[in-house]
Amino acid sequence: MSVTTLPSRGATLRQPGWLARLFDYKPFLIVMCLAPAIGLLLVFLTYPLGLGIWLAFTDTTIGQRGIYIGLENFQYLLKDPLWWNAVFYSIFYTAVATFGKFALGFWLALLLNNHFPLKSLIRAIVLLPWIVPTVLSALAFWWIYDPQFSIISYLLVDVLHLRDSNVDFLGSPWPARFSLIAANIWRGIPFVAISLLAGLQTISPSLYEAAMLDGATSWQRFRYITFPMMMPILAIVMTFSIIFTFTDFQLVYAITRGGPVNSTHLLATLAFQRGIAGGELGEGAAIAVSMIPFLVFATLFSYFGLARRKWQQGEAND
Amino acid sequence: MTDLAAQSNVTSATPDTMAWDSRARRVVMIYLPLACFILILLFPFYWMAITSFKPNAELLNYKEHNPFWITSPTLAHVKHLLFDTSYPRWLKTTMLVAIGSTFLSLFASTLAAYAIERLRFRGSPYVGLGIYLAYLVPPSILFIPLATVIVQFGLFDSPLALILVYPTFLVPFCTWLLIGYFKSIPYELEECALVDGATRLQILWRITLPLAVPGLISAGIFSFTLSWNEFIYALAFIQSGANKTVPVAILTELVTGDVYQWGALMAGSLLGSLPVALFYSLFVDYYVSSLTGAVKE
Numbered sequence: 001m002s003v004t005t006l007p008s009r010g011a012t013l014r015q016p017g018w019l020a021r022l023f024d025y026k027p028f029l030i031v032m033c034l035a036p037a038i039g040l041l042l043v044f045l046t047y048p049l050g051l052g053i054w055l056a057f058t059d060t061t062i063g064q065r066g067i068y069i070g071l072e073n074f075q076y077l078l079k080d081p082l083w084w085n086a087v088f089y090s091i092f093y094t095a096v097a098t099f100g101k102f103a104l105g106f107w108l109a110l111l112l113n114n115h116f117p118l119k120s121l122i123r124a125i126v127l128l129p130w131i132v133p134t135v136l137s138a139l140a141f142w143w144i145y146d147p148q149f150s151i152i153s154y155l156l157v158d159v160l161h162l163r164d165s166n167v168d169f170l171g172s173p174w175p176a177r178f179s180l181i182a183a184n185i186w187r188g189i190p191f192v193a194i195s196l197l198a199g200l201q202t203i204s205p206s207l208y209e210a211a212m213l214d215g216a217t218s219w220q221r222f223r224y225i226t227f228p229m230m231m232p233i234l235a236i237v238m239t240f241s242i243i244f245t246f247t248d249f250q251l252v253y254a255i256t257r258g259g260p261v262n263s264t265h266l267l268a269t270l271a272f273q274r275g276i277a278g279g280e281l282g283e284g285a286a287i288a289v290s291m292i293p294f295l296v297f298a299t300l301f302s303y304f305g306l307a308r309r310k311w312q313q314g315e316a317n318d
Numbered sequence: 319m320t321d322l323a324a325q326s327n328v329t330s331a332t333p334d335t336m337a338w339d340s341r342a343r344r345v346v347m348i349y350l351p352l353a354c355f356i357l358i359l360l361f362p363f364y365w366m367a368i369t370s371f372k373p374n375a376e377l378l379n380y381k382e383h384n385p386f387w388i389t390s391p392t393l394a395h396v397k398h399l400l401f402d403t404s405y406p407r408w409l410k411t412t413m414l415v416a417i418g419s420t421f422l423s424l425f426a427s428t429l430a431a432y433a434i435e436r437l438r439f440r441g442s443p444y445v446g447l448g449i450y451l452a453y454l455v456p457p458s459i460l461f462i463p464l465a466t467v468i469v470q471f472g473l474f475d476s477p478l479a480l481i482l483v484y485p486t487f488l489v490p491f492c493t494w495l496l497i498g499y500f501k502s503i504p505y506e507l508e509e510c511a512l513v514d515g516a517t518r519l520q521i522l523w524r525i526t527l528p529l530a531v532p533g534l535i536s537a538g539i540f541s542f543t544l545s546w547n548e549f550i551y552a553l554a555f556i557q558s559g560a561n562k563t564v565p566v567a568i569l570t571e572l573v574t575g576d577v578y579q580w581g582a583l584m585a586g587s588l589l590g591s592l593p594v595a596l597f598y599s600l601f602v603d604y605y606v607s608s609l610t611g612a613v614k615e
Contacts, residue, residue: 020517023517023518023519024517024518024519026437026439026518027439029433029437029518029519030433030437030439032429033429033430033432033433033437034429034430034433034434034445036425036426036429036430037426037427037429037430037449037489037493038430038445038449040422040426040482040485040486040489041449041452041486041489041490043467044464044467044482044483044485044486045452045455045460045486046452047467048460048463048464048467049455049459049460049463051463051466051467052459052460052462052463055462055463055466060466104355107351108352108355111348111351111352111355112352114348116348116349116352120602122352122356124598124599124602125356125359125360126355126356126359127598127602127605128359128360128363128595128598129359129362131543131594131595131598132363132547132591132594132595133546133547133549133564133565133590133591133594134547134549134565135547135549135565135566135568135569136366136564136565136568136586136587136590136591137362137363137366137587137591139366139568139569139583139584139587140362140363140365140366140584140587141362143365143366143369143580143583143584144362144365146580149377149378149380149385149580151365151385154380154385158380186358186359186362189355189359190359243454243456244456247456247457247458247459248458249457249458249549249550250549250550250565253549253553253569254569267458268458268550271458271462272461272550272553272554275462276461276462276465276554281462281465281466284462285462285463288458288459288460288461288462289459291458291459292459295456299454
């Protein structure tokens with residue numbers, strides 16, 4: 001804390017100009033340093049967030065300033081089967097995709113935690129799906145899911161002879177829903193795996209040695225050492241993953257645009273369709289705002305749910 | 319097998335190599351699943367690449383041509399993309415937006431991280447937390463009100479709108495990353511400089527920043543990749559075909575009619591992915607360390 005008195009002494013010794021003195025005056029410097037970041041965030045994040053909540057209570061359309069209409073937008077949404085459909089699919093999509101991403105990602109992290117040749121190259125390759133623009137890889141999936149020329153259909157029908165007809169990936173609701181979830185899992189695995197790998201590398205090997213001396217099987221070592229030690233990092237990664245899966249937009253917009261017959265709309269794509277494409281800004285904003293309670297609930301659930309279990313098990317282990 | 323096990327015993331911390339597992343078991347438990355993972359994770363890229371160079375006759379005829387290979391590769395799709403569409407222009411816009419927003423957010427977040435971590439003041443942890451919380455607000459909630467804000471500012475349909483908006487998700491991440499980096503630089507260095515009469519800005523410019531270069535590179539490549547990949551804002555704020563970014567333009571300008579030009583679409587996706595993939599391969603170590611470092615923070 002004695003540090004804070006030092007700059008004034010340094011400044012008086014050299015007698016610099018008033019500008020230099022101003023920039024060395026700590027409160028001024030703090031304000032100047034924080035101004036760009038805080039300014040950008042206030043103007044383009046906090047203000048729009050508030051504006052979005054306000055818009056949800058108005059009947060604004062593109063080109064026309066709306067008036068306050070209370071809860072009318074939300075009452076309309078509650079009676080709208082498409083909104084309920086989007087809520088259902090958003091939750092389903094998030095739940096299944098998160099489960100898949102974490103099960104497979106954790107497995108991949110455990111595999112990558114072994115020693116084998118070309119390890120760093122393989123780790124670099126694994127992250128590739130996450131680097132490439134989602135829309136562009138989504139286009140590749142669209143092509144893979146093509147009704148006529150799907151390579152998966154070709155494998156199943158012409159090479160393996162498991163089926164007689166091509167798979168109709170995107171033509172009917174349930175196959176389309178699962179096809180999108182598969183693409184989302186494919187894109188999410190690398191992030192989960194690399195983050196969890198970082199967590200795995202922090203676990204002390206002596207814990208495993210002790211467990212092996214006690215005769216623990218590899219499943220027991222995973223269940224009672226790896227899993228509890230990974231809980232804090234799992235909680236963080238899962239919170240992020242749930243938030244960004246629930247609000248996903250690109251994948252669905254690129255592959256199905258909500259079709260067939262609106263069965264794959266997520267809340268974000270529905271909000272875009274009504275708000276920007278349809279011009280009903282108020283209603284679109286209401287759909288976007290309706291995501292917030294789900295997000296808060298999911299965040300609290302994943303974060304505190306996992307963090308509490310970590311605390312209990314941590315105490316039992318110590 | 320014994321030397322392999324002995325060698326990994328010394329270096330490795332993992333349970334499986336410490337067990338007396340046979341080579342066969344290792345193949346089944348590790349190499350086989352790993353190969354499946356890599357195959358599945360890379361297949362869409364292989365498929366993208368091979369489609370880009372296939373002539374249409376082979377592309378739509380699986381009976382006579384093996385779809386996994388090309389017999390007569392062609393550059394027709396790439397040529398069509400580069401000379402018959404505005405693809406070069408989209409690439410240029412995307413590059414401009416990505417570089418612009420990366421520099422803007424690096425500038426803003428370096429100063430913010432320095433203020434929070436080094437010019438400690440009352441409430442600085444709360445400012446840090448506030449900036450971090452901004453990262454948890456997803457763009458899907460913001461794009462509708464932001465569109466009206468952009469129109470109010472007269473920035474609709476301009477790449478400048480994207481340069482100004484992208485920092486909302488870049489600054490929180492970069493600030494967070496750089497706070498971590500600044501923490502690792504010994505404070506004594508700054509104290510010495512203060513005693514020698516350097517001003518705070520001189521310290522930031524001459525001492526802290528040169529030492530934080532790895533952190534700046536990590537934050538920079540992360541920002542570049544994220545802005546290159548951004549989709550929803552670019553879709554909502556840009557109207558005219560010429561100003562679109564690559565991901566939006568491919569989806570809205572190249573997907574036309576009922577017969578999709580799969581060759582051109584995949585060539586566009588491949589070319590649009592190449593810059594980030596190249597960038598990534600150059601800085602892969604920074605990338606992995608920043609990703610994992612940010613998670614561990």
